[in-house]
Amino acid sequence: MNQNAIAVDVLVRASNLTRRVGETTLLDDVSIVIRSGQGWGLTGKSGSGKSSLLRAVAMLDPIDAGSVEGFGAMIHSEAVPAYRRKVAYVGQRPSMVAGSVEENLRLPFELRGYSQTFNRDAAVGLLESLGRSAALLDQDASRLSGGEQQSVSLTRTLLAEPQVLLLDEPTASLDPAATELVERVLLDWKDADGSRAWIWTSHDADQIDRVSDQVIRMQAGRLIDG
Numbered sequence: 001m002n003q004n005a006i007a008v009d010v011l012v013r014a015s016n017l018t019r020r021v022g023e024t025t026l027l028d029d030v031s032i033v034i035r036s037g038q039g040w041g042l043t044g045k046s047g048s049g050k051s052s053l054l055r056a057v058a059m060l061d062p063i064d065a066g067s068v069e070g071f072g073a074m075i076h077s078e079a080v081p082a083y084r085r086k087v088a089y090v091g092q093r094p095s096m097v098a099g100s101v102e103e104n105l106r107l108p109f110e111l112r113g114y115s116q117t118f119n120r121d122a123a124v125g126l127l128e129s130l131g132r133s134a135a136l137l138d139q140d141a142s143r144l145s146g147g148e149q150q151s152v153s154l155t156r157t158l159l160a161e162p163q164v165l166l167l168d169e170p171t172a173s174l175d176p177a178a179t180e181l182v183e184r185v186l187l188d189w190k191d192a193d194g195s196r197a198w199i200w201t202s203h204d205a206d207q208i209d210r211v212s213d214q215v216i217r218m219q220a221g222r223l224i225d226g
């Protein structure tokens with residue numbers, strides 16, 4: 001493999017991330033590399049720092065030390081919005097603005113500097129593959145169940161065509177049938193393009209087995225093997 005091929009293979013390189021809030025150390029010198037096609041499974045007890053790591057890699061939270069490199073370049077502040085479109089964090093509590101689900105899905109596409117346009121058919125297709133009907137688009141976003149919110153959040157994320165997903169317990173508020181659908185949609189998404197990758201956190205060891213090819217565990221803000 002030549003040097004260029006190596007550079008393209010590494011999508012994200014997070015190095016020596018440290019984050020403290022007051023006396024609490026959320027991340028303690030954590031490094032992780034995300035390569036094309038890779039499915040990281042991230043486990044660890046509640047409070048071990050999994051969300052903190054995903055949010056730091058997504059550049060959503062400030063860090064006290066360390067760096068994030070994306071697609072071969074250091075990500076400085078002006079490059080963060082473009083980076084976040086390619087490296088998307090899917091949180092446990094999706095944020096919605098007042099209005100319909102469709103308005104929420106359209107919102108990112110109406111931001112300045114956003115070149116893609118909203119594809120309603122693609123949105124309906126994704127919602128249907130997640131077990132929701134097209135009628136969900138007309139519903140008031142403030143009145144969705146936790147599971148519906150998660151479906152909308154995932155749809156919004158996938159419509160933006162990211163390359164890396166940082167999935168923070170993406171099935172936490174779903175029943176087993178809905179969980180299976182989310183897993184299938186995401187596994188299909190990843191299989192459709194060998195350059196896509198994710199870090200997927202879960203408390204469900206069986207799910208981690210199904211969705212990851214490499215597992216890493218967090219303990220007290222540090223990464224330890226398997």
Ligand SMILES: Nc1ncnc2c1ncn2[C@@H]1O[C@H](COP(=O)(O)OP(=O)(O)OP(=O)(O)O)[C@@H](O)[C@H]1O
Pocket residue numbers: 021024025026044045046047048049050051052053218
């Ligand atoms: N903004 C913050 N300010 C202070 N402490 C925080 C903040 N965010 C998280 N923490 C603390 O940092 C630690 C790690 O939290 P984090 O949410 O990353 O854990 P987690 O492994 O994702 O947990 P869970 O499995 O419950 O989602 C916890 O002790 C949490 O209380």
